[in-house]
Amino acid sequence: MDIIGYIASIFIGISLGLIGGGGSILTVPVLVYLFGLDALLATAYSLFIVGSTSVVGSFSYFKKGLVNIKTAIIFGIPSIVAVFLTRTYVVPAIPEEVFSIAAFTVTKNILLMLLFAVLMIFASYSMIKKCKGEDCLPTDTPTAGTLLIVIQGIFVGFVTGLIGAGGGFLIIPALVNLLRLEFKKAIGTSLVIIALNSLFGFAISVTHYTIDWIFLFKILALAITGVLIGSYLSKKIDGKKLKPAFGWFVLLMGIYIIIKETLLN
Known part of the structure; x- marks a missing residue:
């Protein structure tokens, strides 16, 4: 399974470079299901891998002028605050055994994976749905106020x-x-935004775990290779076509994780 895991690590980077997301959607399942890591440790490793590859992937977008700095700041600052509060207070407060239903016990690891999957399914809807009329036209003119953007940033940080x-x-x-x-x-x-949130989150978590740095840097090297490939492919693929494809991918991964953690566990 390790070989499959290393191959999948390349696709973590490709997804980040090509569609700006999905790396974490691949990273956590790869670390948990292919490398056999504890889900909580996998979340910490994921923060480092996704954050570092996002830094590399963002360079080419900066050069092309495809980064909105103002938006990154408005969205990013509340996200970072939420990351800090969540990693410091919320995660440690979750009990190892959350609750039991008949013979099925929901552990901390299972709960995290199920939350992960449910959010993926909800997020996929907005990417798959077809826009109509003026909604299809990206104008760089916000349809939401700053407060709503800040709230969204807090939610993403959480x-x-x-x-x-x-x-x-x-x-x-x-x-x-x-x-x-x-x-x-x-x-x-x-x-x-991903780079800021993820690396900050890992910095908070690093003292709480024994980190296998050699393993972590192997995955990172493969993911960075993938993000360079993804960035190259992004020059040749229409962004409008990426959006629904990304949504379907997120949806399928979410459904798989729910099945794996409940029916196949």
């Missing part, structure tokens, strides 16, 4: 801190649907 997801699958729909950013500009901005 998700990042709780389940180790960079939040690209939540950030991109917010940037496209609330802020009316063109899809590829949303990708570039998303990568910056």
Whole structure:
């Protein structure tokens, strides 16, 4: 399974470079299901891997002018605060055994994976649904006020801190649907936000775990290779075509995780 895991690590980077998200959606399942890591440790590793690859992936978008700095700041600051509070107070407060239903016990690890999957399914809807009329036109003119954007940033930070997801699958729909950013500009901005949130979250977590740095840097090297491939492919693929494909991918992964953690556990 390790070989499959290493191959999948390349696709973590490809998804980040190509669509600005999805890396964390791949990272946590790869670490848990292919490498056999504890889900909580996998969330910490995911923060480092996704954050570092997002830094690399954002460079090409900066060069093309496809990063909205103002949006990254408005969205990013409340996200970072939420990451800190979640990793420091919320995650440690979750009991190892949350509750039991008949013979099925929901542990802390299972709960985190199920929350992860449910959020993926909800996020996929906004990416798959077809827009109509003027809604299809990205204008870079926000349709939401600053307060709503800040609230969205707090929510993304909470998700990042709780389940180790960079939040690209939540950030991109917010940037496209609330802020009316063109899809590829949303990708570039998303990568910056993901990098800030994820690396900050890992910095908070690093003292709580014994980190296998050699393993972590192997995965990171493969993911960075993937993000360079993804960034190259993004030049040749229409952003409008990426949006629904990304949504279907997120939906299928969410359904798989729910089945794996409940029926197949």
